[in-house]
Amino acid sequence: RGQDLYLFGANKKYVSRDTNHYRYYEMGEARAAAEFLRRFCAAEFLFPGPRFVGLSVEPKTAIEVPDDFRYAHAPAVTFNIGRQHGLYYDVFNGHYCAPWxxxxxxxxxxxxxxxxxxxxxxxxxxxxxxxxxxxxxxxxxxxxxxxxxxxxxxxxxxxxxxxxxxxxxxxxxxxxxxxxxxxxxxxxxxxxxxxxxxxxxxxxxxxxxxxxxxxxxxxxxxxxxxxxxxxxxxxxxxxxxxxxxxxxxxxxxxxxxxxxxxxxxxxxxxxxxxxxxxxxxxxxxxxxxxxxxxxxxxxxxxxxxxxxxxxxxxxxxxxxxxxxxxxxxxxxxxxxxxxxxxxxxxxxxxxxxxxxxxMQVAGDNPYGVELDFNDPDLLANRRPTHTKPVALLLARWPLPVLDQLEALLSAAEQKWPQDENAQFFLPILRNNFDYLQVTLRTLAAMDQVNRAPTAANFRDLLLRSQARAEFIAALPWDKSGQRCAKIGEMLPYAGNTPEQIQDNGRLRAIINFPFRKNLEPILASGVNPCGRTLHTGQNPQQLIGYNPKSNAQNEVWEHPFFLSCTWTEEALQVKLSLPKGMPPAIKDEGQKRVPVFCRIFLGQDGWRKRFQGNTGWQNYTTRTKTFGVDGAPGDEYNGEVSKGGLTITQDANDETLVTIPWSITGIQPVKGMTLEFNVYCQYSQQYGFIWEYNHLQTNWRNPCDRAGSLILE
Structure with a gap:
């Protein structure tokens, strides 16, 4: 009216609280102000930042409002709630609160x-x-x-x-x-x-x-x-x-x-x-x-x-x-x-x-009948949460595409404007893109290991995974160390923890290997735990910690098992030795002897048997389902359990000897024969070791599904 501008909106507060935070109000006046700025000042709020950083206003020589202008609006989607990103970012972008x-x-x-x-x-x-x-x-x-x-x-x-x-x-x-x-x-x-x-x-x-x-x-x-x-x-x-x-x-x-x-x-x-x-x-x-x-x-x-x-x-x-x-x-x-x-x-x-x-590659729809974040197994990380995200990411972001994106971003950085919005946004953009790069270059290295599990390829994978972990550790964490520091109204990575960012997300996004593991001890050991070969009579080979993410990881790596094998016409002997003895934490439990539990996997031509136990009990059975075949979530050994013939001894130095008669294996041994082979052993569930590491492990069921090669010399 005349030279005066009137902006009206309902600011009703439904619940009495000792706060004036805008989420407890309808904020109709702020919506009216945002609508005015959009219509007559060509304004938009592009992203949340400190105060009005992120607000884009087009240059104008004058603001002209028709004398008879009237506008009233009630949105069809009446509220859009979640984490708040600042009053004016939210109202410009339709993130209306629902105080009622x-x-x-x-x-x-x-x-x-x-x-x-x-x-x-x-x-x-x-x-x-x-x-x-x-x-x-x-x-x-x-x-x-x-x-x-x-x-x-x-x-x-x-x-x-x-x-x-x-x-x-x-x-x-x-x-x-x-x-x-x-x-x-x-x-x-x-x-x-x-x-x-x-x-x-x-x-x-x-x-x-x-x-x-x-x-x-x-x-x-x-x-x-x-x-x-x-x-x-x-x-x-x-x-x-x-x-x-x-x-x-x-x-x-x-x-x-x-x-x-x-x-x-x-x-x-x-x-x-x-x-x-x-x-x-x-x-x-x-x-x-x-x-x-x-x-x-x-x-x-x-x-x-x-x-x-x-x-x-x-x-x-x-x-x-x-x-x-x-x-x-x-x-x-x-x-x-x-x-x-x-x-x-x-x-x-x-x-x-x-x-x-x-993002249109490999299916651009997260929805479907299988989407159920209420699944108790999923909430407890007991469902396969590894293979699908890895395959999806590798399909979407091959290395040549990352190179193209890097070239475009680098070229843009040479022309980058100096205004406040662009200067605030650049480090956010660069950080998110670098996260994409270190993540995908690590997965590409793992894909190369899958194709050719050589020592050189595995070391490259470990180095790339280590570099990714260092990138995440260097993010600007807040004082708690449990989320990135908030920048104005911007909360990088939406407040997720270092562990969740290391895993590349939660629930269906989790990637176990190589993201979930502490790989520095593997690098230090010089062990390539994928595609391993052991010759009988050869010098002992070191096993690696099955779960380097566990709280016991430091002591695990300081007290590794070593594996060696010999054979006769009657039996295969598998020896597990502890040059440094058991971890003190185990000995301090007051037990005279902690029995070593072990599992030996032997196979040939697609079938496999599992021999397991400790000094007190032993048994063996045959694999009945194979991971990835007929939908099996992991190898299953549900055949008839047999108990005779297998022996396990453990001496005063905790050296464990497993003797497996060939007569119970179904194998006719011949010099030069190659067998599928793996060994798992533990002091306790926290202190487990494995010889051939299943870096494709999708869940808790199948840590031992991969096999290396045992050659009878």
Whole structure:
């Protein structure tokens, strides 16, 4: 009006808290200010940084606003929550808070029945699992008092001022095995029991707090809709976790009055890509538009924002298309580069276009029926989490592509603008790209070892892995040493720990070897533990620590086993010696003798036997399943167990001798014969050693699946 400008927006605060942080307000005024700056000052917030670093404003000689201009907006996706990145970055990019939604980050059973409060006085509140009451927050949901506490937690949250409260079972859900829980509500499926319980709680809330809502999570055992009913109470909303491209098909016949919100896992480092670039422009564009197609009312971004240097432009496109589904990703990429990189924009646009092309390789969709971050085995790192990420990364980022990207980035750096935005962004970009390089060059070296397991190739792999570990150690960690230091509103690697960055992520992203291991002792030993050959009568060969990541690693490496073999026409003898004796920590346990446990693997022409035991017991059996064949997650030895003939002795110096008669092996020994061979031995589970190292180990089941060669001289 006249020379005055009026910007209006609702700033309502729903819950009384001793803080003025913007996440507790609707922040309508800030949204209005952002919309004004975008429309009339050509402003965009490209990335989060200190204060207004990241804000791009186009030069203008004047700001002109029509006299009759009016604009009101209520976004279709009403909230987009997760880690905050600063008020104006968030409002410019549609990361609207939901101060009226009482969410717990996924699970409210923990708060409803706190283990610290009830475990001792009411153990019956917790799930009976394998004969014991749970210590991890799993509940006995048939217990009326537990049901009452869950309801009271929802009511307590609503009474704080929230309009809607999350209702969600324990993460990694395990169903109680007590008699009452076996047929709760006259059904047998744990997921169905949860659906019925949560519907019942919603119905009670509808009576006790009319006008308020309950958001029920569809996650893990409740990812599949309920079987016994199709209409939800009038106050119910469903949180799809995850929401995938075809999620709504299975909900077509259901009535959910409160509609749907979702957990989004698109950009998290728990996907196979880990901390490398995630998804192409085509994928993020489709994803953003499908939120509108499926009428998703709100989003919780899980794991978002760990790689602003390489993924930042893809974040930008995703944000903008959620706000306006008519926007085109290619134009947004061009706009981002033009605004941020100035004279270096042509090189950087080609850089991101090449990233975009490579992210379409090997399938650019993390979603599918197998996506279940609630899987207890996955949460405990017991599922194969190695082969797929390695194969994916090697397919996407071959060394010639890395060289092209490096050339483009180096050329851009020569033209890099001097303004505050570009100068802040460059070290973030360079660091994220260098992480990609050291990671992929290490994996390429491992791929070379797989093709040719020579000592030279293995040493190159160890050196590259060591260089990668040094790169990670040199990141700017905060005082705790457990996450990178925050730079303004930018939190590099999304606050993940050094261990998680070393692993290249969590859950499905974890790469065991060569990232998870302390490889310096292997380098120091000079041992090449892959593709090994042992001749009978040869000098002893050193075994390496099976798990160099364990807390016992220092003592393990100081007290290694050495292996040698001899043979006669009657038997093979395998000798395990300890030139430095056992570690003091083992001897200090007060035992007179710690029996060495060992496993000897012998094979020929595709079959293999395992001979195992210690001085007190021995047995042997035949391999029944081979890793990678018929879906076997590791070699399995489930054949008939035999006990006769095998002997194991251990002398006063802890030298262990395993005698295996040829008659129980099925082998007819001949001089010059080559056998598949491996040895594993341990003082205890913490102190294990192996001869032929399985660097392709995918999980705990198959550390000994690889075999070297034993030549009978």
């Amino acid at each position: 939604y009482g969410e717990y980050g996924g699970h409210n059973y923990y708060q409803a029945v706190p283990h610290s409060q009830y475990a001792e006085i009411h153990p019956e509140y917790f799930a009976l699992l394998d004969g014991k009451r749970s210590t991890h927050g799993h509940l006995c949901i048939s217990n009326p008092e537990v049901q009452k506490l869950i309801l009271e937690e929802v009511i307590r949250h609503l009474d704080q001022g929230y309009q809607m409260v999350e209702l969600s079972q324990t993460d990694g859900y395990r169903h109680c095995q007590c008699d009452n829980c076996k047929n709760l509500f006259n059904v047998t499926e744990p997921g169905e029991m949860l659906w019925i319980l949560h519907r019942n709680i919603s119905e009670q809330v509808l009576k006790l707090r009319p006008g308020k809502q309950v958001c029920i999570i569809a996650y893990g055992p409740t990812r599949t809709p309920p079987r016994t009913f199709r209409t939800f109470p009038a106050n119910a909303c469903i949180d799809l976790a995850p929401w995938v491209f075809d999620s709504m098909k299975i909900w077509e016949d259901y009535t959910v009055p409160g509609g749907f919100i979702c957990y989004d896992y698109t950009f998290g480092s728990f996907n196979e890509m880990g901390f490398t670039p995630k998804h192409s422009l085509a994928m993020v564009s489709t994803h953003a538009r499908n939120l509108h197609r499926d009428k998703i009312q709100g989003v919780y971004r899980s794991g978002w924002g760990d790689n602003f240097g390489l993924d930042g432009v893809f974040y930008y496109a995703w944000n903008q298309i959620i706000a306006d589904p008519t926007r085109e990703a290619g134009a947004l990429l061009h706009d981002f580069c033009r605004r941020l990189f100035g004279p270096a924009a042509p090189e950087m646009e080609r850089f991101y276009q090449l990233l975009n092309e490579r």
